[in-house]
Amino acid sequence: MGTLWFCLIGVMLVIYVLLDGFDLGVGAIHFLVGKTPEERRQVLGTIGPVWDGNEVWLLAAGGTMFFAFPALYASGFSGFYLPLMTVLWLLILRGISVEFRNHLRGDVWRPLWDFLFSAASLLLAVFYGAALGNVVRGVPLDASGYFFEPLWTNWRVGAETGILDWYTVLAGVCALVALGLHGALWVQLKTAGAVNERSRRLATRAWWIVVGLTLIVTVVTFRVQPQLRLNFADRPWGVLFPALAIGGLAAIRWHQARRNELRAFLASCVYLAGMLASVIFGVYPMVLPARSSEFSLTVDSAEAGAHGLKVGLVWWIIGMILAALYYRYVYKSFAGKVAAEPEPPAQ
Numbered sequence: 001m002g003t004l005w006f007c008l009i010g011v012m013l014v015i016y017v018l019l020d021g022f023d024l025g026v027g028a029i030h031f032l033v034g035k036t037p038e039e040r041r042q043v044l045g046t047i048g049p050v051w052d053g054n055e056v057w058l059l060a061a062g063g064t065m066f067f068a069f070p071a072l073y074a075s076g077f078s079g080f081y082l083p084l085m086t087v088l089w090l091l092i093l094r095g096i097s098v099e100f101r102n103h104l105r106g107d108v109w110r111p112l113w114d115f116l117f118s119a120a121s122l123l124l125a126v127f128y129g130a131a132l133g134n135v136v137r138g139v140p141l142d143a144s145g146y147f148f149e150p151l152w153t154n155w156r157v158g159a160e161t162g163i164l165d166w167y168t169v170l171a172g173v174c175a176l177v178a179l180g181l182h183g184a185l186w187v188q189l190k191t192a193g194a195v196n197e198r199s200r201r202l203a204t205r206a207w208w209i210v211v212g213l214t215l216i217v218t219v220v221t222f223r224v225q226p227q228l229r230l231n232f233a234d235r236p237w238g239v240l241f242p243a244l245a246i247g248g249l250a251a252i253r254w255h256q257a258r259r260n261e262l263r264a265f266l267a268s269c270v271y272l273a274g275m276l277a278s279v280i281f282g283v284y285p286m287v288l289p290a291r292s293s294e295f296s297l298t299v300d301s302a303e304a305g306a307h308g309l310k311v312g313l314v315w316w317i318i319g320m321i322l323a324a325l326y327y328r329y330v331y332k333s334f335a336g337k338v339a340a341e342p343e344p345p346a347q
Helices: 002-028 037-045 056-068 070-079 081-100 109-137 166-190 194-224 226-234 236-257 261-283 306-333
Strands: 286-288
Touching: 002 056, 002 109, 002 166, 002 261, 002 306, 037 109, 037 194, 056 070, 056 306, 070 081, 070 286, 081 109, 109 166, 109 194, 109 261, 166 194, 166 261, 194 226, 194 236, 194 261, 226 236, 226 261, 236 261
Parallel strands: none
Antiparallel strands: none
8 A cells, every 4th residue: 555655646746746837937937938017917827727726736745645654754844844944935925926916016016026926936946856856865864764954064965965965956957947948838828929939939948958957867866866776677667757758858849849839838747747757766665765775764664554544545536536627627717828918007
């Protein structure tokens, strides 16, 4: 049951990155594709009906993690308390900026909300990438199952790790550019006119950076975390996941050249899913790798009781069916292009 729940949490995290990932990407490129208040309003309109619902997947994944792997939840929160609180504040600021932009309007308020929305989205993308880098690299867990990491130490991947080092920062930058590309493809899909053209040009340029960073991150990740090499060597079928990422990248370029906006965005989803699935496959059976491998938390050592996991599976399936129906309704109801509208008068 532990392996099944490991996969289910992985699926939920992938869905979160695909859905809230384009929200974050839209925020990161907010000022690059929207040059006037009206255009920035149009950019926000592409995510307005769905952004808050997309974040539910993060809460659901966290709740499921607490239920299925309580030891992982306890250890992770003990060591990542500071960055988790930072992420919480960034999520709050991002939500406030989206909602208050339409309620507190004026020559001072409107630029402030736009800035907070963009800055919070950009920093969240970097933090998520750095967090994933920390998990892949391994944390300084000890025999007690807890750890503490300062914000940084000597910026090296060694025994004394910090939350930020050259590898986790590289992972954060890669996440930012990849989600920026994802967001640009979403804005391109949902808009027309000048915003659409800027998004198309930005996506075309960002694609080359994503290709380069993906190659670099992949090479160094196999050196930083030996478990990845072992898993791919022992289970060669796992090469399917990196192949999905490569295929998704190639498909983005192919469909962009033919101006097929929907397929280009779906190809970006395939790329992100392939990258995340490769990581999930590569670290298994560890749920939280340690720098000293004997202290790593694994599926077997961190899982909850078997009876609770079996009962929880029934309710999880019911919840996922209801969530799928809700998302189908929301995305179908708000399908199509978002028209540019004039800004309401300042208050």
